[in-house]
Amino acid sequence: MINLSIIGSGNVGKHFIALVQNSKDLNLIQWLSRSESCYQKIKTTSDFKNIEKADVYVICVSDSSIHEVSKTLNLHNQLIVHTSGINHFNILCDNNRRGVFYPLQTFTKENKTRELEIPICIESEYNEDIKLLIDLCKYLNLKYYQVDYEKRKILHLAAVFSNNFSNHLYSIAYKITKNNNIDFDILKPLIQETANKILLLEPAKAQTGPARRDDMVTINNHLKLLKNDDYRNIYKTFTQLIKDENKL
């Protein structure tokens, strides 16, 4: 049994709260939040000085608030972890034992019901604390990876390309279809399958399309259709990069 407290009530905090409540091996001591609790049955406080004893405190607040929140907590020599991909554990106030519990996933309040696979990147200031973080992942039924700060930063960067930027490509496709009175839904199965393919294949080997085939007729037809300069530049850049990849 691990006694834990969660600090923060954004999407990450709420997802963890839901997972903790599903685990028989975890005991939620407190949920600290500046705002009122949505969950009536959970002991919530917005008084960050009034903090009870737990085995681990998981800070799920925005990057810019982590340091301030960790200073406010009235704790000494306790295990405190943040959930940020880009920050070192030493952003946490140093009167405690520090660590990282970074969920490499994108959370939305709209996705409350679907089961979400959440890989956790863990790190601890002291070796003796890593076992508790591993157990925490096991009790939450989440896969974990021991990742140091340098590698975690790289993962965070790679996540921006594969998540944030691919979502923006969906957004461009949405605008292109909408501007032409076409139902964006037609593209959804393709988007799903593109993400599914990399479960079977290395991305470069899953590549298809006119750039992959070096099909200049289609590429030129597409460039003629594109009126937006930014989108034309993206089209040209990606086409060239995919062509270069073919040569490897």
Add this chain to the structure above:
Amino acid sequence: MINLSIIGSGNVGKHFIALVQNSKDLNLIQWLSRSESCYQKIKTTSDFKNIEKADVYVICVSDSSIHEVSKTLNLHNQLIVHTSGINHFNILCDNNRRGVFYPLQTFTKENKTRELEIPICIESEYNEDIKLLIDLCKYLNLKYYQVDYEKRKILHLAAVFSNNFSNHLYSIAYKITKNNNIDFDILKPLIQETANKILLLEPAKAQTGPARRDDMVTINNHLKLLKNDDYRNIYKTFTQLIKDENKL
């Protein structure tokens, strides 16, 4: 019951063959292929002059071969469709009734078993032929959309952004992680969820990340980590476009 013949044995042709065999309302007359058949039980011929009577002939060959193949077929006043996203039906030889049967999906030989949702964009030269194409979709258990050439070209372009280019973003993320001895598998659940989110939310509303939050500290940290000029340019372009989208 529709009698049909399929011409071509690439990924599209093979996927259609498998679907046709699963339908009790479709009768496969012939499978025409320059190469030998992999399926022993199907009547296959590589002699394109030796073509039997069917209700519809579905040409599943590469864009650059459609015209030649349609000329070779010894047919007159028959319904012939191609499966290309970017070509007008008039690329087909004009001694037949022409149409389009464009599957907006990415096919891989690796994905033989998983069920694949395949939206079909249909179009016919003569109004009286559209019903057969609609029935063909129904018998294949595929969703169909009546889309004219202008809209189909736009869809093909939007597919390049949402499929080909997002796959290349996965490829960049793969290279970034691999160059730093990090297991790319850690990113796979995030990639899946990014594609799943747009089933619930418009892409712009699903956007997360440092550019969405206008988090210049993280953006500058990422740019310091990126040594490849192309990837830096992509990072800057997408960051600016996402920031611009925030202002709308």
